Structure formats: C-alpha cells, structure tokens
Amino acid sequence: MADGQAGGFLDADELTDIAEYYRAIGKNEEADEVAEYTLSIFPGATGPLAFKARLALLIEDNPKKADELAEQIADKTDLDYFYLKAEILLATYRAEEANDFLEETFSNAVDEDDREDYILDAALLFADYNEIDYAEHWTRRSTLTDDNDYKELQGRILKGHGKYAESEKIFNELLDANPYAGPYWNQLAQNQFLRNNIQASIDSSEFAIAINPNDDEALLNKANGLFSLGNYDEALKYYMRYKEISPSSDTSLIDVTIGHLYLLKNDIAKALQYYQESVRKSKDMEATFIHIAISVFDNGYVEFAYRLFSAYLSSMDEQWTFGYAYLARCCYELDKEAEYELWLKIAVGRNPEECAEVLSDLYPEGTMPEDYPGIPVIFPSQREQPGTPFPGEDSLA
Structure with a gap:
C-alpha cells in the first residue's frame, strides 16, 4: 500500500504533488518537509523518493545521494523508477548508458500495455537533456502520432536540428488547439529567438508569463530577447526575477550575464559583484571563469580575458568546446x-562554428x-594600448 490511499487521507502521489507545488514557488524547505512527511506514512513510495532524488540530483548536484534515494523505492517495476535511474545517468553525462538501460528495461520489464507511454516518456527525457538524436530514436518507435506529446517531441527535435521554421509551425498548431499551454509558448519563443525574430519571441514569452507569472523559462526567454534588442534595463529586471524564483538553482551563468549587462552600462563595481557571485555559486568554477572571460572580451578587456582563458582553458577536458576561438582572438x-x-x-x-563567429573577419x-x-593573417604590429585594463580584476583571481 506504499502508493495507495490511507483511509480518507491524501495518497503518496497527491502529497508529492503538494511538494512539487512548494518547489515550483521556491519554498524548498516546505517541499522537503512534505516529502519527508509522505515517506513517514508511505515508506518506500515512488513519488516522494523520486522527488527527493531529483532535488539531490539537480539542486544539490549529488548523483550519489540521488541514486541511494532511488534504490529505496520499494516497487522497482514502477516506470518512474526506470526513468529516474536513466535521468541520473543523463545528468552525469552518460547518455549512451542511459539509452542502453532504457532499451534493456523496455525489452525485459515493461508490460505491453505500458510500452507506448514508455516510448514517449523516454523520448521526452532525452529531449529534456538536449540529447536530440536519442530523443528522435525513441520518437520514431511511437505509433501515437496524433498525441500532443508526440507532436511536441517532433517540434523539439526539429528545433534541435536547426529546423526552426518547421518546429515553429508545429508549436503554432499545438497552440491553436491549446492556447493556454505555457510550455508551447516557451518553445515557440525559443524558435523565434533562434530565427532572429526577437520581438515575436518576446511577445510569445509574455503570453507564457500571463499564463504563469512564475514560469522561469518564460522569464528567461523574455530576458534574453530584451538583451538582444539592447533593452538592458528591462532585461536586468527579468534576469533578476528569474533569480528570485530559482533560489536553489545554479544561476551562475545568469549572474555572468547580469555582470555583462552592468559592464555594458559601465558599472564596474556591479559587474564585479555579479561575476564574483557567479563563481561562488558555480558547480563548475572553471567553466564559469571561461564564461566570464567571454563576457569581458566582448566588452573590450582583451588582456584580462587572455589571462582568464589561458588559466582555465588548459584545465578543461577534451569534451569542452567553448572559448578556444576567443583565446585565439586574444592572442x-x-x-x-x-x-x-x-x-x-x-x-x-x-568548435569550427565558434571560429567562424569570432575569427572570420581575419580571413578572405x-x-x-x-x-x-x-592561411597567414596580418597581425597588429603597433598599438598604443593593446587592451584595456580591467579595474578590480585581482578580486577575481
């Protein structure tokens, strides 16, 4: 009776929904209390253990704890147990292992009646982690082509393959049928942004925000759109709002962006404050310093950017692809x-794409x-000032 009803009281899944609600509005302490209370009544229940495991995985960055919580689930034939185990693999950059696990489970442990749901859930999980090829692999196996989840996946896959106009068409069709679906507005906004239709992207984000004022994805989409239009003051407001409703998330890249905006506004002190905050919050300090280096480079602080890139790119593994063209440009x-x-x-x-973006003007x-x-390039031979010193850079050392 782990996931069942206790007399007239709420069952484990209903209580977990309450924990999810508290989490969604940023009340993480209350969310954890509800999850713990649920487990005191329903020990081994899938819902609260999966909820706590995902918090450990995504908020605490503790996959070991997440896996330990997953193994406390009593019903190891529950589909949510399988998805959780796969997500732990995905969150630790083991997409191939996640796919192998889901394939094995599909073949050996999933009832015939559950297979169609399992296929789409597996595809959605890969899409959530931007593993587009695996998402497409699973989606192709589905026969539920009229299902909205299937259509959403098709739209996300098309977006992942850079087919933004085709993806946008799918999400417009989905919105025609369900205009109050915030996630569809968010996907549409992202496609419009990637097609450089920035004002339309902002408009779509505003629809999502009207549906749910605490939609973090919509707030971030609108902030990015405003940033792209050069409306820095309004962009700052939305980045700050995003931070307010994501108090336990790793917002280090948002802090770098806020620092970048303040640097554009020539507010060095504020820029430093948010760069420093991004480093304090970061789960990957080296990566955060590289993003700071890109920011200060874009603002003209070439020597400082060179020192940051030189210090941190050399320690990145072979999977890291960003920043090398910027370091070449600094040189x-x-x-x-x-x-x-x-x-x-x-x-x-x-990263040849980054090279084209950063270095193409040096070549025919x-x-x-x-x-x-x-191809040889002509280097600058004389400069009065090779790069602008960055005030306060010692505080980021």
Missing part, C-alpha cells in the same frame, strides 16, 4: 603569433574554418 589582438597558431588549431578542431570572405590554419 591575435595582443600580437602573440605563436600562441595564436597553437590555439587556432585547437579551436578549429573543437567565404573561407571555411578548417582552412584557417593554412
């Missing part, structure tokens, strides 16, 4: 020819990034 701007060639080769190998128009290393 170019600072007349470091040998270092430029070194980092250029790494950048082209790791139409040159492909993979051809950059074989």
Whole structure:
C-alpha cells in the first residue's frame, strides 16, 4: 500500500504533488518537509523518493545521494523508477548508458500495455537533456502520432536540428488547439529567438508569463530577447526575477550575464559583484571563469580575458568546446603569433562554428574554418594600448 490511499487521507502521489507545488514557488524547505512527511506514512513510495532524488540530483548536484534515494523505492517495476535511474545517468553525462538501460528495461520489464507511454516518456527525457538524436530514436518507435506529446517531441527535435521554421509551425498548431499551454509558448519563443525574430519571441514569452507569472523559462526567454534588442534595463529586471524564483538553482551563468549587462552600462563595481557571485555559486568554477572571460572580451578587456582563458582553458577536458576561438582572438589582438597558431588549431578542431563567429573577419570572405590554419593573417604590429585594463580584476583571481 506504499502508493495507495490511507483511509480518507491524501495518497503518496497527491502529497508529492503538494511538494512539487512548494518547489515550483521556491519554498524548498516546505517541499522537503512534505516529502519527508509522505515517506513517514508511505515508506518506500515512488513519488516522494523520486522527488527527493531529483532535488539531490539537480539542486544539490549529488548523483550519489540521488541514486541511494532511488534504490529505496520499494516497487522497482514502477516506470518512474526506470526513468529516474536513466535521468541520473543523463545528468552525469552518460547518455549512451542511459539509452542502453532504457532499451534493456523496455525489452525485459515493461508490460505491453505500458510500452507506448514508455516510448514517449523516454523520448521526452532525452529531449529534456538536449540529447536530440536519442530523443528522435525513441520518437520514431511511437505509433501515437496524433498525441500532443508526440507532436511536441517532433517540434523539439526539429528545433534541435536547426529546423526552426518547421518546429515553429508545429508549436503554432499545438497552440491553436491549446492556447493556454505555457510550455508551447516557451518553445515557440525559443524558435523565434533562434530565427532572429526577437520581438515575436518576446511577445510569445509574455503570453507564457500571463499564463504563469512564475514560469522561469518564460522569464528567461523574455530576458534574453530584451538583451538582444539592447533593452538592458528591462532585461536586468527579468534576469533578476528569474533569480528570485530559482533560489536553489545554479544561476551562475545568469549572474555572468547580469555582470555583462552592468559592464555594458559601465558599472564596474556591479559587474564585479555579479561575476564574483557567479563563481561562488558555480558547480563548475572553471567553466564559469571561461564564461566570464567571454563576457569581458566582448566588452573590450582583451588582456584580462587572455589571462582568464589561458588559466582555465588548459584545465578543461577534451569534451569542452567553448572559448578556444576567443583565446585565439586574444592572442591575435595582443600580437602573440605563436600562441595564436597553437590555439587556432585547437579551436578549429573543437568548435569550427565558434571560429567562424569570432575569427572570420581575419580571413578572405567565404573561407571555411578548417582552412584557417593554412592561411597567414596580418597581425597588429603597433598599438598604443593593446587592451584595456580591467579595474578590480585581482578580486577575481
């Protein structure tokens, strides 16, 4: 009776819904209290244990604790147990293992009546972690092509493959049938943003916010749109609102963005405050410093950016792809020819798209990034001031 009803009282799933509600409005202490209370009545219940495990995984960044909580679930044939185990693998960058686990479970432990739901749930899980190829693999197996979850997955897969107009069409059709679905508005806003239709993206975000003023995804979408239009003061308001309703989340990249905005406004003290806050909150300090380096580079502080990139890119593993083209550009701007060639080769190998974005103006128009290393560039030979010193940079050392 772990997930059943206790007389006339709420059952485990209903109590877990209350915990989820508290979590959604940022009351994490109350959410945890409800989950613990639920477990005191229904020990081993799937709902509250899965809830606590996901908090451990996503908020505490503690996959070991999440797995220990998952193993306390009494019913290990529950589909939510399978999804949780797969999510722990996905959250620790083991997508192939997650897929193998779900495939094995599908073959050996899922009843025929549950298979269609399982297929779409597996696809949605991969889509949530931006594992688009695996999401597509599972979606292709579904026969529920008229189901809204299937259509949503198709839209997300198309977006993941860069087919924004086709994805946008699907979400418009879904919204025609259900105009009060905030997640559809958010997906539409993201497609519009990626197509550089920024005002339409903001408008779509506003529909989602009207439906749910605490929709964190919608607030972030609108903030990004306002930022892109150069409306920095309004963008700051929405980034701050996003932070307010995500008190336990890792908002380090949002703090970097806020710091960037203050730097654009030439408020050095505020910029430093948020850069420092981003480092304090970060679950990955090296990655956060690289994002700060990109921010200060974009604001013209080339020497400071060079020092940050040099310090932290060298410690990243081979899976890391961002920042190398920026470091090459710093070397170019600072007349470091040998270092430029070194980092250029790494950048082209790791992220040719970033190379095209950051370095294309140094090469003949139409040159492909993979051809950059074989083409000489003309380095700046004389500069009155190679880079602008960044006030207070010692506080980030």
